[in-house]
Amino acid sequence: MQGGFFNRYFISPSVADGFRLFLLWVVLTVWVSGCSQYSQKKLPVAYHNLNARYNAYLIARDRLREVERYQQKTYQENYNQPLPILLPLDSTKLEPVKAQLDDAIKKASLVAERHQNSKWLDNSYILLGTARMYRQDYGNAMEVFKYVNTKGESEDEKHEALILLMRTYVEIADYANGLNVAEYLRVQPLNKVNTRNYYLTKAYLHQKKQEYAVSAALLDATFPFLKKGETTARLHLIAGQLYDLTGKSEKAVAHYRSVLRNRPTYEQSFYATIYSIQGGRTSSERFSRMLNDRKNIDLKDKIYYTMGLLEARNERYPKAIEYWKKSIKETTTNTLQIPYTYQEMGKLYFEKLLDFPTAKAYYDSALALLPQQSADYKLLAGRKVFLDEFVAQQQTILTEDSLQKLAQMNPAALDRHLDEAIDRKLKQQQALLKQAQEIAAQASNRPATSSDIPADQRWLLYNPIMITQGKTEFTQKWGNRQLEDNWRRSQKESTAQLAAVDSAPQTGTALNATGADGSAPATLTAEERKAQKDALYATIPFSPEARNQSNQRLEDAYYRLGKLYKFQFNQPDKAIPTFETLLTRFPNTSVKPEVYYLLMVSNDQLNRPSTWKDKLLTEFPTSSYARQVGKTGTNGAPTATGESEAQRVYTEIYGLYKANNLSEALSRAETALGALTGSLIEDKMAVLRVILIGKVRGVEPYRQALIEFIRDYPTSSLLPKVREMQVAAEQQTAKRK
Structure with missing residues (x-):
């Protein structure tokens, strides 16, 4: 009875433990349910602050710091350009730390998903936006930053x-x-902290806009907020570069000195010294000490480059070129300096020595190695386009003149001349191959990358500089060729090389035939010699048709070369003789009106008296160039008394046309056209003149007049009608044929 009573009203110890656990679970459930992320009570807020900070925010922050450390460690500074104030973002270069970025995004997102009442919410959103910015997910990053600014609670986080x-x-x-x-x-x-970051970011913005003075001033405002260290030394170096770009050398020097006072890396201190020397603000006697310093073994290329800059600034151009060649020769594993050295050499030949073919060769080499995102790449590429065309036109003139001279030679003498040219090329090939074999033999018993091999004698396939030079020379000589058998043979050989048989022997000529072991044969078989000679004969213009084609190429080359001198290189003194040669050799050239005009302008530019204006107005009074010369006033107003007078003249001429007095109408139209230059009805008079030419002079002059109108009045409202007239004229001509 007592036992039953006890069992009925009391619980056994094991059951009691279970009941206590059940009660504990109920209490915890009630407590946790009260810790809602939307609750503002102290206990829930404390709970979410604790979890948000230690389970999300701090982990995301540490992941981002790992990414930033990796970026700083792997970023390669290009000291040939102004250094960027903030390191540029490139998601591809951050691919090795993609996992850290992903984890930072995941952990930062947890705060927004589970801890809305946490005080770390704004900070986590900022980390989330920053991680997306590093991933170059700029759209989502901006949305996050805007959200913090709109919904954030702390002003500091909003500003950040x-x-x-x-x-x-x-x-x-x-x-x-x-x-x-x-x-x-x-x-x-x-x-x-935000003031410092604000100045740095705004300075970076103005640097990107190339507003260097503003950027430098903002950097000056930043330094009071910075501690000594590599980062501050780097920013002083950048400030010095920016002040150099704005011509404020004293301020630049002050910042270069500050680099040395801020615990810089060795590279930073080295380049601070180099920049001071480049500006002529440090004794050049330091060069010998720097070259003898063992710490500068890998930096000798930069030292010689700077020495070349100083020599060029003092107009000692041969010495500058010598130092720049030494700079290239002293390059070790870091080839970043090479394209900038080539660029300076090309610039010297282009701007000072006016040796455009040599400038082109150096620009080719610079572009082959220069990063396409470099600020200089676009400028260099644009200049190279004109240099390519210049060299091509010069080569065309040399080639066609040489081939025409060969065509006039006695057949027996020509045959001997071609044999001698083939023999010269064969000897050059043998000499080049022998030199290559000697270099290979020197390298055969030592590692190919051994540093004790002289830079100019390293095996070519292990020398990136020589590979680049070889590619450039090959393209210049042979053009772009597919990798295939017998790529040098017959028609594939450039006419420039074939024409060279009439000029001095060229170095660097590619092999035309090789033995089974790759060696150059001492002699050619009869079949090989005949094949080479036939290929040479095929390019010589013996027939009248071939000579006409050759002359047309010459005419076009002189015309293009003269325009390059005038417009691209701003050398009217060289444009004038080029255009005069064109007129002398091709007196019936179709571009004579334009050449007259360009000769007139070029002589005016040099303040030389000339008769080209009179010749233009006399021989081509109705050309667009004559009308250009005939304009008066700054707005191109007509030389007649006004629009009413222009309309009166047009009405009279049109009346003659309607009365079928065509010859007189044409004569008056051609006379009046110059007087109507700039009037509202100038193009209308020009169309009337075209119609009159067709009726008086025939189909061919009419077709030419239509072409001239389309060229001279590209914006005329009458252009569609004139094109219809041109199509009808072409169809009529085709029917007659």
Whole structure:
């Protein structure tokens, strides 16, 4: 009875333990359910603050710091250009730390998903936006930063988000919106960290816009907020570069000295010294000490490059070229300096020595190695286009003149001349192959990359400099060729090389025939010699048709060469003789009116008296160039008394046309056209003249007049009608044939 009573009203110990666990579970469930992420009670807020910080925010922050350390460690500075104030973002280069970025995004997102009432919410959003910015997911990054600015609770976090938003705008080159954000932040009470980051980001924005004076001033405002160290030394180096670009050498020197006072890396201190020397602000006697310093073994190329800059500045051009060649020769594993050295050599030959073919060769080499994202690449590529055309036109003139001379030779003498040219090329091939074999033999008993092999004698396939030079020379000589058998043979051989048989022997000629072991044969078989000679004969213009084609190429080359001198190279003194040669050799050239005009302008540019204006107005009074000369006033107003007078003249001539007095109408139209230059009915008179030419002079002059109108009046409202007339004329001509 007692036992039953006890069992009925009391619980056994094992059951009691289970009951206590059940009660504990109920209490925890009630407590946790009260810790909602939307609750503002102390206990839930403390719970979510704890979890948000240690399970999400700090982990995401550490992951981003790992990414930043990796970026700083792997970023390769290009000291030939102004260094970027902030390291550029490139998601492909951050691919090895993609996992850290992904984890940072994941952990930062947890705060927004589970801890909305946490005080770390804004900070986590900022980390999320920053990680997306590093991933170059700029759209989502901007949305996050804008959200923090709109919904955030702390002013400091709002300002931090806006600074990062400005940085994102800079990365996508939206400078207008970036400046709008900067202008808003300018009047905000920023804390020290945000003030520092604001100045750096705005300085970076102005640097990207090439507003170097503003950028340098903003950097000056940043330094009071920075501690000594490599980062500060780097920013002083950049400030010096920016002041150099704006011509403020004293301020540049002050910053270069500050580099040395901020615990710089060896490279930073080296380049601070180099930049001071380049500006002529440090004794050049330091060069010998720098060259003898063992720490500068891998930097000798930069030292010689700087020595060349100083010699060029003092107009000692041969010495500058000598130092630049030494710079290339002293290059070790880091080839970053080479394209900039080639660029300076090309610039010297182009701007000072006016040796355009040599300038082209160096620009070719520079572009082959210069990064396409470099600020100089686009400028160099544009200049190279004109140099390519210049060299091509010069080569055309040399080639066609040489081939025409060969065509006039006595057949027996020509045959002997071709045999001698083939023999010369064969000897050159043998000499080049022997030199290559000697270099290979020297390298055969030592490692191919051994540093004790002289730079100019390393096996070519292990020398990136020689590979680049070889590619450039090959393209210049042979053009772009597919890798295939017998790529040198017959028609594939360039006419420039074939024409060279009439000029001095050229070095670097490619082999035309090789033995089974790759060696150059001492002699050619009869079949090989005949094949080479036949290929040479095939390019010589013996027939009248071939001579006409050769002359047409010559005429076009002189015309293009003269325009390059005049417009691209700004050398009217060389354009004038080129155009005069064109007129002398091809007096019936179709571009004579334009050449007259260009000769007139070129002589005026040199303040030389000439008769080209009179010749243009006399021989081609109705050409567009004559009308250009006939214009008066700054707005191109007609020389007649006004639009009413122009209309009266047109009406009279049109009346003659309607009365079928065609010859007189044409004569008056050609006379009046110059007087109507700039009037509203100038193109209308020109169309009437075209119609009169067709009726008076026939089909061919009519077709030519139509072509001239289309060329001279590209914006005329009458152009569609004239094109219809041109199509009808072409159809009529085709029917007659």
